[in-house]
Amino acid sequence: MTRHPVDQRAAIEAQMAVHARVPLESKTVTGAPIPRRFVSESVQVLADGNRIVSRSTGRVYRDSQGRIRREEDIEPGQAGSISITDPVGKVSYVVDTVSKIAWQRPRRPRAPSPGRLRRPGG
Secondary structure, three states, X not given: OOOOHHHHHHHHHHHHHHHHHOOOOOOOOOOOOEEEEEEEEEEEEOOOOOEEEEEEEEEEEEOOOOOEEEEEEEEXXXXXXXXXXXXXXXXXXXXXXXXXXXXXXXXXXXXXXXXXXXXXXX
């Protein structure tokens, strides 16, 4: 199935939105570079009892300055999208390896954690 480039961009932007809402990295860590493989699995149970299992694999790399590169596979071992978060440059990138298109976005500041919220007058 061939998708229209606009559809591909919409799919990548939707994927970026998911990464923005549910980051695997909760804070910037420097001085501890890592390479890691990951497997993510989700199970959806339907009303009739059937189960839909979705599984994705990929790799995550962090350099000593805290920059993160995440590769998500379209097939085992074949990256379909690559996202790079650069806290040093305050920018993030998403690369679609199939269409060879990349997007750059300014990195949004992270909201404070609930334990650090201040109450008015406090």
